[in-house]
Amino acid sequence: xxxxxxxxxxxxxxxxxxxxxxxxxxxxxxxxxxxxxxxxxxxxxxxxxxxxxxxxxxxxxxxxxxxxxxxxxxxxxxxxxxxxxxxxxxxxxxxxxxxxxxxxxxxxxxxxxxxxxxxxxxxxxxxxxxxxxxxxxxxxxxxxxxxxxxxxxxxxxxxxxxxxxxxxxxxxxxxxxxxxxxxxxxxxxxxxxxxxxxxxxxxxxxxxxxxxxxxxxxxxxxxxxxxxxxxxxxxxxxxxxxxxxxxxxxxxxxxxxxxxxxxxxxxxxxxxxxxxxxxxxxxxxxxxxxxxxxxxxxxxxxxxxxxxxxxxxxxxxxxxxxxxxxxxxxxxxxxxxxxxxxxxxxxxxxxxxxxxxxxxxxxxxxxxxxxxxxxxxxxxxxxx
Amino acid sequence: xxxxxxxxxxxxxxxxxxxxxxxxxxxxxxxxxxxxxxxxxxxxxxxxxxxxxxxxxxxxxxxxxxxxxxxxxxxxxxxxxxxxxxxxxxxxxxxxxxxxxxxxxxxxxxxxxxxxxxxxxxxxxxxxxxxxxxx
Ligand SMILES: [Zn+2]
Numbered sequence: 251x252x253x254x255x256x257x258x259x260x261x262x263x264x265x266x267x268x269x270x271x272x273x274x275x276x277x278x279x280x281x282x283x284x285x286x287x288x289x290x291x292x293x294x295x296x297x298x299x300x301x302x303x304x305x306x307x308x309x310x311x312x313x314x315x316x317x318x319x320x321x322x323x324x325x326x327x328x329x330x331x332x333x334x335x336x337x338x339x340x341x342x343x344x345x346x347x348x349x350x351x352x353x354x355x356x357x358x359x360x361x362x363x364x365x366x367x368x369x370x371x372x373x374x375x376x377x378x379x380x381x382x383x384x385x386x387x388x389x390x391x392x393x394x395x396x397x398x399x400x401x402x403x404x405x406x407x408x409x410x411x412x413x414x415x416x417x418x419x420x421x422x423x424x425x426x427x428x429x430x431x432x433x434x435x436x437x438x439x440x441x442x443x444x445x446x447x448x449x450x451x452x453x454x455x456x457x458x459x460x461x462x463x464x465x466x467x468x469x470x471x472x473x474x475x476x477x478x479x480x481x482x483x484x485x486x487x488x489x490x491x492x493x494x495x496x497x498x499x500x501x502x503x504x505x506x507x508x509x510x511x512x513x514x515x516x517x518x519x520x521x522x523x524x525x526x527x528x529x530x531x532x533x534x535x536x537x538x539x540x541x542x543x544x545x546x547x548x549x550x551x552x553x554x555x556x557x558x559x560x561x562x563x564x565x566x567x568x569x570x571x572x573x574x575x576x577x578x579x580x581x582x583x584x585x586x587x588x589x590x591x592x593x594x595x596x597x598x599x600x601x602x603x604x605x606x607x608x609x610x611x612x613x614x615x616x617x618x619x620x621x622x623x624x625x626x627x628x629x630x631x632x633x634x
Numbered sequence: 635x636x637x638x639x640x641x642x643x644x645x646x647x648x649x650x651x652x653x654x655x656x657x658x659x660x661x662x663x664x665x666x667x668x669x670x671x672x673x674x675x676x677x678x679x680x681x682x683x684x685x686x687x688x689x690x691x692x693x694x695x696x697x698x699x700x701x702x703x704x705x706x707x708x709x710x711x712x713x714x715x716x717x718x719x720x721x722x723x724x725x726x727x728x729x730x731x732x733x734x735x736x737x738x739x740x741x742x743x744x745x746x747x748x749x750x751x752x753x754x755x756x757x758x759x760x761x762x763x764x765x766x767x768x769x
Contacts, residue, residue: 373698382643383664384721386745386757388694388701389709396692397711397721404690404734449693497711497719498670502690 251519254347255474255481256631257354258287258467259593264431264581266364267461272306273318276360279463280319283356287467287478294352295319295326298339298359300585302328304374305365315358325352332378333534335359336464336588337489337618337627343468344487344629353469359589360463371459375584378621380495392448392456394622395535397496399450402503402537406552410450413536414441415558417454417579420533420572423565424579426605431460431581455536457577464589466596482596485613486515486630494624503552505538507626508545508617515615515628516547523547526630527611528570528598530591532619533577542617543569546628570608573598588618588627599633640748640755647757650740652718654680661716684740685763686714691724691732700746712738712760726761737763 260282262275270278276297284290295316303309312326329339336359343355363371376385379394403409418438424430436454444452474481490510496502516522523546531546533539540554548569549557562568574580574594577587595614597603603611612634618627645651652663657674661682669676691710694701701707708724710732724732725743738760745757 369697369699369702372696373700376698380721382639385698386640386755387709387721387723388697388704388707388746389721390694390696390698392696393692393694393709397690397709400692400734401690401711445695446693447696449695451692495664495721497721498664498666499719500670502711502719 252348252484253471254344254468254484255471256466256468256596257474257478257481258283259596260286261464261593262462263429264460264462264583272362273314275463276315276358277319279465280358283465283467292321292324292354292356294346294355295324296339296342296357297328298336298585298589299328300332300335301374306362331625332620333584333587334618334620334625334627335585340592341487341489341627344484347468356467357589358465359586361583361586362461363459364461384495392451396448396451399537408555411442412555414438416533416536416539419563420576420578423573423606424575427574430575430579432579451535457534457582460581460583462583462586464586464593466589466592480600482599482631482633485519485632488514489627492624496622505541505545505623508542508623511626511628512546515630519630525613526615528573528608528614530595530616531571532617533572565608573608574606591616591618595631599631637753648742650682650684650758652680652682654678663718663720682714682716686712686738688734688736688738689713689719693729723759725759739763
């Protein structure tokens with residue numbers, strides 16, 4: 251158990267925010283989080299972002315965002331770990347507060363994906379992979395997902411349609427989340443006919459990129475109790491790494507960093523997988539959802555897909571996942587995604603998830619993966 | 635400099651030169667100087683035969699900048715006969731013929747053209763092993 255609690259959360263809708271700049275998006279989420287926490291007393295800012303330099307020609311986001319949020323002078327830096335940037339930024343805020351050197355920290359994940367579309371955007375996202383030995387051959391994130399999915403299908407004898415349950419569940423939940431990018435329901439029978447992005451990964455396997463920002467404010471637990479009616483405790487926090495490239499892994503179908511960070515976070519929290527009431531996992535591709543469930547101990551090796559097929563991942567199932575739509579339906583604003591996950595788990599535990607509410611949620615887990623799972627950040631939140 | 639970034643990798647890209655670990659004998663590609671198995675120094679050069687089989691594969695329809703004019707193209711994880719996996723494009727093969735376990739061999743081809751000067755980058759791709767293709 252850490253001594254850190256969440257006192258405020260904020261988020262924007264995930265969509266193509268043509269009329270909103272990167273700095274404005276960040277500010278909207280920060281403004282909502284400051285309002286939620288009833289404070290403007292921030293000692294450090296951590297900005298999770300993946301593509302500012304690539305797509306907006308804007309690095310140096312720590313100072314930019316702090317200044318624009320009326321926090322000029324405050325310590326602020328950007329944290330980058332591909333699409334695990336948001337989770338990694340939250341981890342830095344937890345470390346800062348836990349250390350005692352920072353009293354109250356603000357985390358904002360922000361991404362402007364739609365500054366470029368098509369091939370340049372695909373190339374920017376591909377920087378999560380190994381430039382010298384993967385992307386030089388034309389590999390993309392979707393291609394990476396496809397290599398995993400094809401091998402998974404081969405080794406475990408499953409079909410493309412066996413992955414449909416993940417996207418169907420995500421869209422069913424996203425339909426209830428007013429901030430989700432896609433609010434349409436998916437028909438399972440249409441799954442196999444979806445346009446291919448990188449065969450066998452189709453548009454229905456792959457989470458869509460979107461613009462968005464989410465923010466979280468953390469402080470020491472005893473202080474949080476005086477500030478807000480429902481602080482959400484950070485019970486576990488861990489970040490682990492693996493090889494960037496799939497080809498460097500001894501066991502391609504095992505997300506070693508996901509396993510390691512989940513185990514560490516669960517040990518800190520003093521819980522095991524059956525204690526988790528909901529799990530915001532990194533469903534960048536349906537196969538990643540299956541592999542995450544296996545690595546984190548919710549399913550045996552090769553059987554993660556069965557949880558989706560058997561309806562165990564719904565809001566009333568054994569392990570609800572993607573409860574606000576996940577990356578697939580809420581949208582995947584790369585470096586902001588990990589902070590959305592924390593916001594969503596906090597809302598669930600506060601009983602403020604609206605139509606997306608998981609009944610009696612007390613312990614929630616969020617896991618944010620970078621690229622192929624080379625970075626894995628796991629957080630366990632709880633309320634008493 | 636983009637050019638030097640590619641120039642320094644040309645032995646790996648043209649000849650599939652990796653490394654071998656003195657301690658445990660594991661062969662490494664790409665070269666990384668520290669053994670993936672035992673973490674001992676592994677700096678002795680080793681030239682791979684370029685023979686292997688397909689471990690997994692995909693056809694890319696949405697390409698990154700630099701590849702958008704060559705879609706669709708196939709990329710595979712190749713299991714080299716010495717052990718390591720390597721990521722590379724498949725060439726000289728129809729999409730319908732490819733399967734997990736297919737024997738393949740390395741060839742040198744143009745990977746892409748880069749920058750305004752149109753620098754051509756060459757490197758390894760894999761095609762069906764010749765004896766298989768003849769059958
Ligand atoms: Zn060794």
